Structure formats: structure tokens, C-alpha cells
Amino acid sequence: KESWPELAGMDGQVAPPIIKAQNPYVTDVPIVKEGTVVILNFLCNRVR
Incomplete structure (x- = not known):
């Protein structure tokens, strides 16, 4: 899974364990x- 639109607007502390x-x-x-x-083009394997 690569996106979690169902987590938009939720408390930020709740989302990470669900995503992981x-x-x-x-x-x-x-x-x-x-x-x-x-x-908007965030890549986790790139340093900016």
C-alpha cells in the first residue's frame, strides 16, 4: 500500500503505526x- 487517504485529518500520532x-x-x-x-514530489530515497 502506498497511500492512506482514510487517515487524512486524523491525529498525527495515530497514523504512523497504522501505516507501518x-x-x-x-x-x-x-x-x-x-x-x-x-x-509534492517527495522521494524517501533522495536527500534534498
């Missing part, structure tokens, strides 16, 4: 506050 349980390749789940500017 559904995709064992996910090792880190950054929690981004609403309104934070983020890049």
Missing part, C-alpha cells in the same frame, strides 16, 4: 502540521 503495519517497507512517517509547505 500496512506497509512493512515504511520505516519513518514524518508528521507534517497543517499549512506547512512541502514538496
Whole structure:
């Protein structure tokens, strides 16, 4: 699984264990506050 639209709007502390349980390749789940500017082409294997 690569996206979790059902978690949008949930508390940020609730989502990481759900995501990690559904995709064992996910090792880190950054929690981004609403309104934070983020890049849209995020790649976990790239350093910016």
C-alpha cells in the first residue's frame, strides 16, 4: 500500500503505526502540521 487517504485529518500520532503495519517497507512517517509547505514530489530515497 502506498497511500492512506482514510487517515487524512486524523491525529498525527495515530497514523504512523497504522501505516507501518500496512506497509512493512515504511520505516519513518514524518508528521507534517497543517499549512506547512512541502514538496509534492517527495522521494524517501533522495536527500534534498
